Each structure stands twice: as structure tokens, then as C-alpha cells.
Amino acid sequence: MNRKITLTLGLLCLMAITAANAQVQPTTSGTVDAPVKGTPYLNDAYVEGTILFANNSRTAPVRYNAHRDLIEFEAGGQARVLDPSTTIKRVDFGETTFVVEKYKDDGITKYGYFALLDSGKVTLFSKKSVKFTPAMKGRALDGGDQAAEYRRAPDEFYFKFAGSEVTKVKNIKSMIAAFPDKQEELSAFAKKEKISPRNEEELTKLIKYYNSL
8 A cells, every 4th residue: 555655656746847847948049939020032022034144144033132142033933043243244123233243241352233223434333131130039128039030221332433343332522532533523513412322312313413424
């Protein structure tokens, strides 16, 4: 009788310990599985476009992955990717034209896709990007978990003269100083029009003005 009671108590204790351990899960490195907000693409939908290579061209449904800086296109029912390289001359889809240029990103020289804004004696580009923030446990304002998220970063702008590499627009004064001529006219125009180095429409207006001189 005493042996049966001892065995029964032992089993009950073992079950209690097992149940307690089952409720305590090891934590990961601050991340949680959760639906991802936003999108890595400039636009999720594919748009019929034209890809111009050095020796040929092709039409296909196209979209731009702004997080990975890749052009994606559909061929034979499958998604394909185009890394930015000198073999790609331009990609046209919708109202956007992308070209490949060499530039410096955090001190590293690489090739990337740039949206063409205006061309002439000087060419103006915008660099589009999407940043990714991983899910974090307990980081939301209400103390809950913060979902992973893709978020559009502000566009960055670059300009280029024939035969040179692209230069990032940091401010209007240094931008105009890099021009080989018409600096007084450009300075007066930028002051009059209140050109901002972060506004696509205003920068395009400045470049169009220079290209018209």
C-alpha cells in the first residue's frame, strides 16, 4: 500500500515538473516571428517593360526590388532577377527609366540602378531604396512586439557629366560648385526658385534650366 502511494506521488511530481518546464520557452535573440509590414518593391505589381542590353533587348513584365537593388522580370512563368551590371543599358517600365551607374555606397564602389530624371549636358538621377527593420520582441510603444517592416527611405539624388561618375547631391552650393560653367546663373536661379537638395521636382527644374543654357 505504502509503495503504491509513493509511486503515485512520484508520478504526480514528475508531471508537475514537466508541465512547468513546458511553459518556459527559451527566448531568441530579440526577434519574433510576425507578419512583415510593407513591401521591398517600388510597386508590388509587375508592369510590362523593356530591358535594353548591350547587344539586344527584350520585353517582359518588370518590377524593381528597392531593398535589394534588383530588377525582377517574368519569363516562362518564372521570376528572374537582373543584377545591376554594365551589360544593362536601361530598363523602361511604367513612367520610370532605370539605368546602371557606378557609385560609392558607404565608401564601397559598386554598380546600382538609378532612376533617370533628366539628361543633357548633365544628367540627374534618383536612387530609390527600401530599408528593412526586423521584428523585435517588446519594442512597440505599447510594450508589445514590433512587427518586421519594409519602409521606403527618402530618395537620394545624383548628377553626372559625360565621361564622369555620378556625384551625390549633398547641398545646392556644393552641387553648383561642381559644374564647369554657368555657376552664377545657377546660383541666382536656385535662390530665386528656392531649390531644395531633397526635392525631386525642384532639382529637376534646376537641371533642366542648366541644360537649356
